[in-house]
Structure formats: C-alpha cells, structure tokens
Amino acid sequence: MPTSPDCLVCLVRQSLEAARCASNDIAIHNQVVRNVMALILENDVHIPPPLIGQKIHRIIRETTQNPDPYIEGKRATNAAVLKMYDRLERQVAEAADPLEMAVRLAIAGNTIDYALGKPNQQQIDAAFEDARTRPINGDFSRFHRLIDQASTILYLCDNAGEIICDRLLIELLVRSPYSKKITLAVRGKPVLNDALREDAAAAGLDRLVPVIDNGNDGLGTMLDQCTDEFLDKFQNSDLVLSKGLANYETLVENTTVWQPRRIVYLFKAKCPFISHFSGTALGDLVVRVQ
16 A cells, blocks of 8 residues: 555654654754664665555664664553453453453454553543444355454564453453464564564563564565565464554555465554545544454
C-alpha cells in the first residue's frame, strides 16, 4: 500500500514525539525533525508507510543516541494494562461467546499505538468498553472455522501494552477445547512502542507459548528482513494471526514470495487512510481473512 500525504504528516509528528521521549534537548528535537523531513523528500511514496517509518526511527535513535526512546513508556503501559487483566479475563469467561469477546478485547488493545499518539488511561478504558458492543467488521464465523481447523498458529504481535490483551486470546486458544499450538512473534529490535521479547515476558506469554522474534527493527513485518526461523513459521503454520496496522500495511500486498497457508488480520481502523484503504469505517474492529 502507498504512503499518503496524511501518513507523511503523521510520521513527522511521530518523529518529534519520539525525539522528546529520547531527549530534553530542543536542539536535538530540531535536528531530528530536519533529518526526518529530508528523508521523506528522498523516499518514494509508493511504498508502505512502515518502510519509511523504519528509516525514520533509525534516524531518531542515531541522532538522540538513545537505543530505545520508548522503553519507559512501554513498561508503564504494560503495567497499566496488567492491572486491568483480571477484569478483562472475567469478561471473556462470562461472555456468551468467549472467543469473540477475546478477539474484541485483543483488537481494543490495538488502541495502544504510539504512532498515533500515546493514549491516556481514559482513552484506553473507553476503547475496551466500546469493543464489547461495537459490531465486528469481517466474517467472524469464517474466522471461527479457521481457528477450528488450524493445529499450528503463528501470532504476530504489534505493540507493548497491547500484547497484554493478546494474552486473553492466546490463553483461550491454547486451552481446551481449542488446544492450539501457538508460536508468538515479536520485533527483533526496538522501534516505536512495538513489542519485544521483554514485553512478551512482562505479559507472561513466554511461560505460555514459544516466543521468537523477526530479527529486525521494522515497523510491521518486513518479510525480506526476517530470520529463516520466522519465515519457516510464517510459511508453514496452519494459520497466521496478524495484529495491528503496521503488520497489515506491510503484509497485505507482500506475501507472494513467502505465502502463508492462511492469514487473518486483526486491527482497529484508527485513521482515515487505513479506513479508506481497507474499506472499513473509522473505529471499526476489523477481522480480515486473506
């Protein structure tokens, strides 16, 4: 998918926010923004936004000399969502369809995306409340059939904080009656607030399922940069569950060479461009089978 003018504006805003997380030096903030704007002018806008974003975040880390500007924010968000976990888990257990509720709440966690600005606790609470009743955009019955048919699942994580919500769905799928064999995949290196192995451990998922990383610092899943271990799982798992916008943006038109058996995208349509591109309404909980 191409990078829209709205994406470019968002990327510049994102770079300034990252610079402020990494340093208190206004001169560094100015330098980051100037370097990022120069990069944007040099790049082809017919590539997905995460490809430009990867280069931008490398500039941010290099200019600020901070290897992970969002590390404190990620840890704080993980802790905040963990405090909500028991309540969310009860909502899944008490739902008429626990699988549907777990999917809803996992997608609600996609609100915790620093690319669009750090959400406050009130916004996070509102996202979970809205997700309980908002109609799902997608064929959920087909998704349910794919879950029933799959023995092995590769689960692609997106953000810290959100990964705690992913545990709701993963815990359900590894237990009876589903009893699925799941491998969890996180990013290989710090980028934005994307989930790393540290975040999987904070969520307790490393004690529940095997955890691998994709070996790179890309936003989303850039298959040509991923490890052989990741690509093997991607191609040979019965089902790939892909969380979040960046994974959708990088995979939806780029799976020809490394074709998975079946992939389902789970995300919240959080910006007008994604809504238009995916044929959804702003704020939709999307379950898209490819």
